[in-house]
Amino acid sequence: MIEHLSTPAFLVDRHIVQRNCDAMRVKAVASGIAFRPHVKTHKTIEVGLMQHGGARGPITVSTLAEAEAFAEAGFRDITYAVPIAPAKLQRAQELASRIDRLNLLIDSEEAFRAMEATEGRRFDVFLKIDCGYHRAGVDPSNPDSLHLALQMARSSRMSFRGLLTHAGHSYNARHLDEVQALAAEESASVSRFRSLLEAEGVRDLVRSIGSTPTASVVDRFTDCDEVRPGNYVFYDAFQATLGSCSVQDAAVSVLTTVVGSYPERNALIVDAGALALSKDTGPDHIEPRFGYGLVCDAGLRPLPMRVAALSQEHGRIEALDTVPVGTRLRIIPNHSCLTAAMFDRYYVIDGQQVVAEWKPVRGW
């Protein structure tokens, strides 16, 4: 039972995760494209299997540690979706030799040259394209990018598999129609760049796209060959605010206990601080700002309270009502990817019952 758990504890609602996993998978299948969900949000074999309806299908990872753990569990087709550090090429090569396919990401001449200087097994590579997020990725309108892609296509050290992009700037959108516009540009940017390469004789490149906001707002995936959403398995308060999901789709919450109650200053202290919730400020470009997570009662009904500040083990909540010490609350995190990573163990719940414990991959 949830009531017997020590706090803070990370709760995952099994039915909601299942529903979120099924909905995205069905949409990908119905769209006739490949589905390569990201596992970085949950980092567990259990949810990895749920994402593929029980199969060990293609996945995307954010660390080599995730890749190795999922490979160990039988997943054989993995994309490592962060540009690879040259010093990690050997470790990647060793992993690649144990599975069917490990796709790596390149977006620089230096990484290309580092790969060219290797020996042994050929690498499977994607070129990372910047579709406007301006984090990683080459500028598809820059002639140097085309030059790098052509070098990749001609290299004997790599098999050039495709073009990958991520519309992370969808997290900065304010409205659903903004997210929809970014979704269209996400796939259009890789399609345009692929056309340039086709004109140069480079064919069969996979167009891989994906962010949870853009993947959630479209009815059908078009103008792409593969999608890689990840956060959708849990969703969170941020996604609900953006409109990617409703609050009822948030599958995770942090169970916490009121340890201090100060009605004279309209404040509570709970035992979920920065090490339980993470300090992601969430959708702070959208009013009203709701602080470091959405405060709910033990039955997950939202309360008119705000997590105003976090220190290491204290969460300070603004509350007009008096709430006694000992009361349990649940906080839907702003950003489930970061909050989940604070916990070594997830408690999987079905109603008020704890039905399983899952242990995420940690480290790099």
Added chain:
Amino acid sequence: MIEHLSTPAFLVDRHIVQRNCDAMRVKAVASGIAFRPHVKTHKTIEVGLMQHGGARGPITVSTLAEAEAFAEAGFRDITYAVPIAPAKLQRAQELASRIDRLNLLIDSEEAFRAMEATEGRRFDVFLKIDCGYHRAGVDPSNPDSLHLALQMARSSRMSFRGLLTHAGHSYNARHLDEVQALAAEESASVSRFRSLLEAEGVRDLVRSIGSTPTASVVDRFTDCDEVRPGNYVFYDAFQATLGSCSVQDAAVSVLTTVVGSYPERNALIVDAGALALSKDTGPDHIEPRFGYGLVCDAGLRPLPMRVAALSQEHGRIEALDTVPVGTRLRIIPNHSCLTAAMFDRYYVIDGQQVVAEWKPVRGW
């Protein structure tokens, strides 16, 4: 050697930690007061011993998991410095029975009544006083606070040991003289409240104070009986900005690799994202804002760069210079307590050599 470590990695400079530990301990000893350093920043037995010059002295903890791990390692006098959730009293009682002293914190009638309703071993308790931080703690000017303290003094279920406060608002100071004023008020607030209790016949209460900024700026601890600083073992970019230490006193850094270089947009991507650095924004009330940590070269020389944004595994750095992919950087964290907690293992360095690995306590 550091150069062989995979990134991101958390580096701890052994000599600097030793120097920081020695300086604070010597100051406490010279002040003739008890020294009960906080272990929450490092969460390792190794640094716990260094804080006491090799002895298993009194310590402060932020979680019962820390208390249990340090008790297991032979530490026998522990203060758990977060108001205790009533549901954790039994676990605390079990731990208390295995060591000499486990001090718990109370600041509410509810927690007092929960403790009153227990059986078995008496609890050792401190009353938490709010000295102006307005996080936890009773208002010392409120008559209800005096009433609660008198109830604690008369209870047969607890031994009332002292008054504890924490000037956490020193982190919001802008200048050293502001920190000094808060340091004076920190100890004055508990001394005044203790006088009120002495007038009621309650004697021998320990006045326990401590935050790293306030403990660092005074030459000598006065008007108190015990200090509990914690962050000083590592310090960080935030403390250097406040003036608690210099940048050269920061004992920790995150080793990271440039995985993307985009001179056309004055940006780098490193493989230390939010899961390596934490998303603590640091001293963002002080100009100039330097982002999510202080970027240095591999020799720890500060560079004119700024960690502008963090996503899960990507750190985006603004840099006017072109820095090749594969370059290693070291980032002094904004807030070492939160950054250290992101890592399962610390690499202890002496110059460029890795001389040990330490594993911090995790969870709650």
